Amino acid sequence: MVKEIKRKSGRKADEMRPISAKVGIIPNADGSAMYKSGETIAIAAVYGPKKMHPQHSQNPAKGTLRCTYSMLSFSVTDRIRPGPNRRSTEISKIIEWALDPVVMLDNYPNMVVDVHIHMTQADAGTRCAGINAAAMALAHAGIPMKNMVSSIAAGKLDKTVVLDLDKYEDSDFEEGEGSTDIPMSFTDDGKLTHIQVDGYISKEQLKQAIEMAKKASGKIYEVQEKALKEIEK
């Protein structure tokens, strides 16, 4: 048994940051939500289903889910130049893949559901927070869904598998084997719709990380469900 690592934040290995959520934050949108995990805050708005433009992007077989992710310029310590970049372009697609399997857009041919996700404050785990906010916003918009999606990262600090890396752990932790980040998204019946690995980890520990994240996703689901039931208007 490897000695468990002491986390700078004082969290236990399988302890995630405090989370909170709110639904219905943007009156103009068909659905909207905020998801906060520690110091990371994501907001999401859903518009649609509406007719897809340009026409050549229309899919006559089913409706399209279109996600855009971006970070506000001042959400990080080192200002980001506004506008899309390589990172945000990839994450937008990852979020689409994470959510698309649960939305039922068969009855909306040639239509699009737009999901806009912005990080107003970033402290690692932004794609997971973004996915959680987006999933709630989709539900709030009344988009037919088979399941909820809940997203959380597991990871590894030196030799210990841990849950939910914060900014320090993700970027500055360099002891031993360093840090590994494994963001994942689960449907509420436990299927994976998204997983990425960035680091250094064995097959056995990866399996352990997946189980740890799966368990935590259940807690996120409860918070999402509660927020959806507390819609103000």
Place this chain on the structure above:
Amino acid sequence: MNTTMKTSNITGERIKKYLEQGKRFDGRKLDEFREISIETGVSKNAEGSARVKIGNTEVLVGVKMNTSEPYPDSPDKGNLMVTAELLPLSSPRFENGPPKFPAIEMGRVIDRAIRESKLIDVEKLCIKKGEKVWTVFIDIYSINDDGNLFDAAEIGALVALKNTKIPKYDEKEDKVLFGELTDKKIPLSKNTPISITAHKIGNNFIVDPTLEEEDISETRVTIGSSNGIISSMQKGNLCALKTEEMSKILDLIDKTYTEVFKKIEKHLK
């Protein structure tokens, strides 16, 4: 209210008829602002930040600072850069893509309101004359557009600046230590530039339009002023104004300034 489509003619006519009787759909007087609510420190990685809501309109404003070379024509002055983004998240009318005219104009109008009021003491932002100065970035994002984003954004910029702290700077290494702020506030004068936009609808002038009202506005005049001194102005859209009408607008804005100032005063300390 349907925000996707522009206000219909029939609704527009009704709004005009109401204004003739000194009334508005939401019960406000013609020169009355909606409720203004302000939160500061809403994004902790920014040097300063604010969330401003005017009715259902909401903006997020953040201030970031970095060092850079001064412009050749102002070697001993810091730089200011204001950008605005009209996020598709905030309205079905906004689209993804490079900033279009409305966002560009908004950034520039607010830039002038802040810059020309001499709110920021740019000379104190000089680190080494001709070589190194601070650049102040004010970035504005719309969160929900229900009209009058201009005024909300400018108030956001003002309030965010008021709670901006300068980041630590390692002079030897010539490096800004991002994420570490000093206790020093950004050098500001006592001015409180507030921009207020008046709109002409029919024969009447209103402030703080809802989106519905903004749609049928024939022309708008945005005035940035501080305690009676006007330092920036922009007339937008086509309709020509008689000079008497312009005088009326100036009086209207003077009166509204006092009202708005009272509402936001406690956030300007």
